[in-house]
Amino acid sequence: MKVLVPVKRVIDYNVKARVKADQTGVDLANVKMSMNPFDEIAVEEAVRLKEGKEHHAAGTAAEIVVVSIGVTQAQETIRTALAMGADRGILIQSDADLEPLAVAKLLKAVVDEEKPDLVLMGKQSIDGDNNAVGQMLAALLDWPQATFASKIEIGGGKATVTREVDGGLQTLSATLPAVVTVDLRLNTPRYASLPNIMKAKKKEIAVKAVADYGVDVAPRLKVVKVTAPATRSAGIKVADAAELVSKLKTAGAL
């Protein structure tokens, strides 16, 4: 089975995003960038499918291809995935911040070329927070989708996926090929070892241009402005529970 894992280079999870003074966006100059944390979980699961870790049979995945769409430095993100255990990478170079619809169309073109049996990807990126690309890719391919996965079992040409839903968990079964998007509890991604980081340097990354795929990536949305949310100011410290209850009663909260 061949697994395709799309990954995105985003602001590091531990960095607080700050809005630019001219309200055109978030300031990413000199900010630490990393692989989107949900994508890391997707890469980890793909590698476990290859290694036969946890409940997966060894060799469930034969080849793992990682694809990223973004600036030249997104090669570093692909390299991280290769160091975790992916086999080769594709960078579709774009300096423009493409919308989810455009990203889904590019990924569909990659799927048409690569013909994976499974696309495994993060449920959302922590910058745009759209939570849309996986579902849109599945729709464009007319494949089944299983989003927000907390457990994945592959066997008999099917993916059986336990999903995080409101109020609990849902399990569904989808015939491959399918798109599965992953949630936090699926696994804990590994840190790449030094030997694996060295090995990853020799793995292939094909660099492509958006134009190579001949898809329409024109924006549909115009960003009017980006502003900082209203900040809350710290309130008061109270001495004990009795004072708290009396304050809450006065405020009408109890």
Added chain:
Amino acid sequence: MAVLVIADHDGSAVRDTTNKTVTAALAIGGDVDVLVVGSGAKAAADSAAKITGVRKVLLAESAGLGHQLAEDVEETVLALAGGYDAILSPATMDGKNFMPRLAAKLDVAPISDIVEVVSADTFVRPIYAGNALETIQSSDAKKVITVRPTGFAAAADGGSAPVETVSGVEAGKASFVGEELVKSDRPELGAAKIIVSGGRALGSSEEFHAVMEPLADKLGAAIGASRAAVDAGYAPNDYQVGQTGKVVAPALYIAIGISGAIQHLAGMKDSKIIVAINKDPDAPIFQVADYGIVGDYKTIVPELMSALG
């Protein structure tokens, strides 16, 4: 102009999230219809018909539609999409699952998680875990939008719209295997007026339940948890409040032993009143709390229980 709201419901009634999405739809303008997709969901359609401002309710039923599988809901809505300028759903886990799929089929850029309607084509949505708000204008003729329920007041009941039957489509792409839903007599996190939320300081699953449950029951509150507490296994994932869990905005939010990581604040900072109980006086949670008590929850929670009477 006509707007379609896809209802969030439990089969017997629509949830509050649907009323809030109707409010967003009315702000966009035009006729607002509500679509109930399900199996044996007539009662839910009847409850949607009572929402003030709704023109009509469409009921799409089929035996397999009770599980709201993305492919089925998408195909059912796709058949109706021609008659609408905007299609809205609450940004629940189900809405987030099927709406982008619908948008792709319509070749439309989805607009996720809006918290404000500026005009019929311009919306405000949080990005970067709520650390920034983006105002975006859509050039698509048809809009596909998910609505963050905490951003809108619930449209009141008081109407009596007609209910029409439309066809439900089962796409047959994925099949339902089973579900494990958490049963609780407490209010749902998303709808609760009071939430008591516990963090990693509670130290174990046993302690989490022993401390949080009596307090929640005394206050009639829902129980939440920080991601750290969920990751440590003290609380189930569906308790999780934060960027990667649920976004809540109750009238009163009581954070116990929660330090206040950015990702947690993103999920609760729109609460009306925030109370923090933490033994670290420098915990970031105090920077957003209206009332803070510095101290060990082990002494403060029992005192709070007795002060509540």
